[in-house]
Amino acid sequence: MRIRPPHTPLRSLTLAALATTTVLLTTTACDGRAASSSSATSVLSLAIMGTPNSFAPAQLTEGQQAYVWSSLYDTLLLVDNDGKLQPGAAQSWTYSDGGRTLTLKLRKGMKFSSGSPVTAAAVKATLDLVRTSGQNQTQLGAVQSIGAPDDRTVVLRLRHADASLLHALTGAGGVVADPRTMTTRSSALNPVSSGPYTLDKDATVNGSVYVLKRRDDYWNRKAYPFPTVKIKVISDRAASVNALKAGEINAGSVEVQQLSSLKSAGFTTKHIEAGSVATLLLFDRKGEVLKPLGDVRVRKAINMAFDREKMVRLFLKGSGKQTEQLYHPLGEGYDPALDTTYPYDPAGAKKLLTEAGYPDGFSVNMPSLYFTKPFEPTFSQSLADIGVKVTWDPVPAQQTISALATRKYPMALVVDGLDPIPVQTRDYFSPNGYRNVFASTDPRLTQLLLRANSAPDAAKAVDVYKEIDAFTVNNAWTAPVFYIGVNWVTKKGIVFQGDGSSTQNSLRQFGLADQAGG
Template sequence: MRSKLSKTLATRIRVGALAALTVFALSACSGPSAGSPEPGSPSVKNFSLAIQTPISSMEPANLNDGQAAYVWSAIYDTLLFVDHNGEVQPNGAKKWEYDPDKTRLTLVIRDDMKFSDGQPVTVADVVATLERSRTAKGLQAPALSAVASVTATDDKTVVLQLSRPDPVLLIALSQGAGAIAPAKALDNKDIVANPIGSGPYVLDKATVPGSSYVLTRRDDYWNLGAFPFPKLTFRVIADPTAQFNALQAGELTAGQLQPQQVAPMEAKGLKVTRLAGQAHLTMLLLDKKGELVPALADERVRKAINMAFDREGIVKAILQGAGKPTVQIFNPDSKEYNEKLEGYYKYDVQGAKNLLAEAGYKDGFSVTMPSTPYSTTFEPTVTQALGDIGIKVSWEPVPPQNTGAAIAGKKFPMVLYIDALPAAQKMIGTYYGPNAYTNPFRYTDPELEKLVAATATADEAERVELSKKIAAFATEHALNAPIAYMGGTIATDPGVEFVDPKSAMGSNVRQYEQAK
């Protein structure tokens, strides 16, 4: 990458780069706001949204917390949920309590939940689902890695005994790790495509797996007032232009816009919400132990990679200003954001080359990265930037539904990734914990482990300071190469309101309410 991105390159990829945000702007629980129309009233509308990839599984142990959560979180209750302020709230568990050491979590389960087959939800179902997700070696197992056992102490209480304090366990229980299914259904292979849950919706027979998912609201749901839409439709539309066309045609009630599309949609009467920071673009340096690419075990090499990116040029030329250069991943609007770190890595091709030479890689080296829906439009920029310092990049196509496996499967040493900006506790668990999803090679450092462990028992003020220290450690030791915060614009039908400006809730239909 030159000091200024070439005009041709920037023009060629900027539209696709902005469109990539569709994956995240529409991802991420609160009760209905005062003044919202009552379910069933004439003004209530159905809700429709595009998702980029088909859903690979609705089995609790293999739930994906990305866009697939729009569908499964409407079918399953989770034990807890996160509201649009990023605060953990009761849900399937009406209250919870840690012991003083935070190694024993007690959950009191609601007694008014029913599965869609009419059977009541029992503590036995909660225990069985958590045990399956914990032990099945599926996508949710890492989120429950600190849980040593799950037991029911009476007909309302479930106790999770932990092997160590886990600062992100409550967040995990608001996501796929906290989903509740009938114990008797867990061994049924049909659960992958035809789940039974206690959530507010059920799959409608109009569903075409891999193409569209239609959900009908249950009238007997315990928290019906929080879900005003009688029917939900999630269409699988991978192409961002096709998504925009569907929104423009009135086939979707919400969607992501590129800058040049805002004025036409406002003229059409759609409501436009601008989000300053909703995702981060980061080069994940997965192989920090050097198992696939020995060079990545050297901190000097990882620092050189950070110096290869012209972050300001990427934001200006490719994101058209809809973002902010960064070297960290905590939400810039959060208390945990460490402003002092910005600018830590300057764009310096020669300096990066010098570091590579100092580490013994004067002639560079080669890496293979997965080509995913997140990376495609950025690949020319990344290839050029790393090529300029001597790192040759090859891209291996990966199907959209296998993006998670591309990160967790230890096949690739590096991955270009876009992720949302949830609460700092969740970010710590995802990126810096010993069993983090983005740490498949299980890189460890005593200082980092100590900082992460301390967040589990710290009060809020202490946790904020610890988070800033974690961000500083990650930056100074080049654990990854964050590039930019990405903003976006969401358009909604006049009858629908987007109520999650911080994108704190994850992929959940409760990001949307009926317009007041």
């Protein structure tokens, strides 16, 4: 069948907010085990919520869509099943010049699906395209220039050290494309592959199903035990469950209420405690639009307004976890002790508001987004109980990104997929982070961010990230409420190999039951 041009969806982190109202496919990466050609399980079939917007390397969208494009494109680095950085197309990497020069050494013998060699020049061309155009430029924002001194060496020179860069190179910021075709129209529909699979053009119907065929000449073929992968677009949660029961797909994530019937139908289940986080973001920390938010006592009062344990029971049926911090609970820097900073205490919250000069509370407008609607009555009541009156402004789905990116709203409720801690730190707390809409800064936090960026290996910067975590929690920079869990189900013979440590969306998370590992 002919591939039809794709439509344009919302960005990945907004799509992650569908966790409580749609099928959330939060995934983890895994190093491979030897593939078995004699295995009866030759096809992996799963569902994603929306059509990939494009396969052009500068237009790739993180989130569920990465199931398709991360199978077509190799990336310079990978993230394993434990959330650790591993070699990808680059077999090694080294920092020098105080973290401002990153040198990558490519593997020998890699080829595109066209038969052309993967060279440093091709990598440089792709990185230059991504950092200067499209929607992923910020991932490579610290890169000043890129060199390719020989066929296997790529050198990134940075304006400043950036701890999130290595993680960017595991995803859309680090794809490897064919420079001869990457800007042509065909790249948006059926790109030349550098990854483990090619798109079966005849069997693929854009917006409906994407059929992938494994490449026998891919360097990491053993990490992908399924010769054929079918990824279906199923936007309705109930329809996805029905597809699992009917055998149309053999892996997916479901609500906790569905687990019993699927177990009875022969599916194996696995619970991931945290795939995304629901947070009331307090953007206006200087009180520029909403004066009360400029007072830390007000922000602390807001944190004390929520009965987080009750919300987990009400919204998630126990398939989640309460939290008062943004960091991934399995990542470097997460501190369980911080989750007792703001006990549910409406009376104490009112007292803080009175001390701050707002005994009668105040009013605030917040955007009503397609993914916040189920939560809005409870959040409104919780805030009203301490004197904060919320008016929800309806926002069309196609305007979600722009509504959150402007300074119109001093507060907003979001549900974001969890990322590695260096990435979350950049996105939420750095002056140019996309979730730091008002570009809030603080001298103490600025110093902590500099220290974190000077240690690109997050495992060696645990103490710094813990300090950042403590600063942002104790100063109520945000009001996180709960993590949303994921319940994975897989048909007999297939296993989901992750534990939630990694948030990568990759087919490497799935394996055969007799080869499980990662």
